[in-house]
Amino acid sequence: MPDRDKLQGFIFDQFDIRGEILTLKQSYGEAIARGNYPQLIKHLLGEFMAAAGMLSATLKFDGVLTLQAQGPGPLSMIMADCTRHHNLRAIASFDRAYDFNTDEPLAALVGMGTLSLTIDPSNGERYQGIVPLESENLANCLEDYFTRSEQLRTRIWLAADTELDSPRAAGLLLQALPRQLETSAEENLQMWEHTTQLANTITAEEQLTLDHEQQLHRLFHQEPLRLFEAKAVQFNCSCSKERISQALLSLGEKELNSILDEAGLVAIDCHFCGQHYTFTRDDIQRLFDESPPVLH
Template identity: 45%
Template structure:
């Protein structure tokens, strides 16, 4: 049975270019299921999820990468977290009053928007980069960020229909010592020009081997690696929620208990509810008995 939630790396053996293909199907549907997202937000969040997985594969680190788009428009927040193990989760916030059926396109949904890329490695320093959402779509905005930065030349292509998402990435690696600069530039222009012919449905559902054959059937040096599974995973837990609750001032916790009888904490990503009773809160505070 063909896998539909995968990331798959490929390289052009005779040139300094690598690529990555991502397909999200059941994993994306799991991420979207806890929320009643409008269609246009499903599509944007799906594209962002594909982008997060693609970009995480370019990094050699152990930890988490977060893509977070914010704006003052109809969509105030889009956020996807992705780990080095190719697991992801996502969330969106929007204003129903501003969001209408005619509100379409990146600039209408996120006017004056920006995207923050945050890398939280298990070891090492935290890194953040800022991306202005100036392109016609999310893929163009991210590609422009790489073009303007001092990082390796990178292009992305993204697509989502609200149920499945696809992403395609090409990246120019550091040139080998004997590489001719002109030939390298021409080769990069050639492979990206062909990728620009990708259609939306091909990005989403065409198997990677077929997609690469369609684009580069005249190229004899494309080597495709084994597919790696991508999963939707929300890493919330009762323990982590309790630890967060324990940072609240004890007086505030007792006031909440007096008003509500218990404290309910909902995960914003998966909508799982964690309930803490008076006894639970006393345990969190390290009290032998609950004070009144």
């Protein structure tokens, strides 16, 4: 049976090249079930989730990695985020009057906007890199990002399909490392070109149906490769009543009382997981009674 909802790293023992391989099933299915998305956007959400999941392997501290594209097009925003513990979620905002039954590339759908990669640690400074959304697909846009922002040779292959027996998404990443081994720079470059040419032969069907070892053997069986232990990936939303309460406090008591006067309660839905939160007038009053005073 193919690997599902797993992330694995690997390295080439004799060369300064690392990789990540990921497959999603249940986590992807849960994410796209939360919104009434057209098929094209479901497909793109699968690619964003696979990419965010693989990139989260670089997190060495508690925090969240967020991958987001936004612009003036009919797909105004699409994003996925993943924690260090591989809790994954995704969402998209789009024009429901637009016909998404096309093969338009990501850049055209977003409207030639921007792609951002944000790392938000639990403690420490937030980091964000932004590049123009110029390439046709997410994999190429991310490769552009790493070339421009990180100056690391990186290749990415993404796949998603919602029309199989169940939704599936997958990703493969190769990245050239700073020189550490005794292998010369020229030999490393030759190996980089060789491995990326081999990886170019992977098909979406193989990514979505073969397990990790089968995919890597199919591509690199002639090269010494070390595959690390698999890590479980799962759909999990970070929303909570406490987080929603903090967001409500930022609106101010006057604004919330106005909502209460009109609707009788304050209702908030999490767009990621569908969780419904309600706050009565007593709940809102308690929030402000218990919150520390603001110093001016």
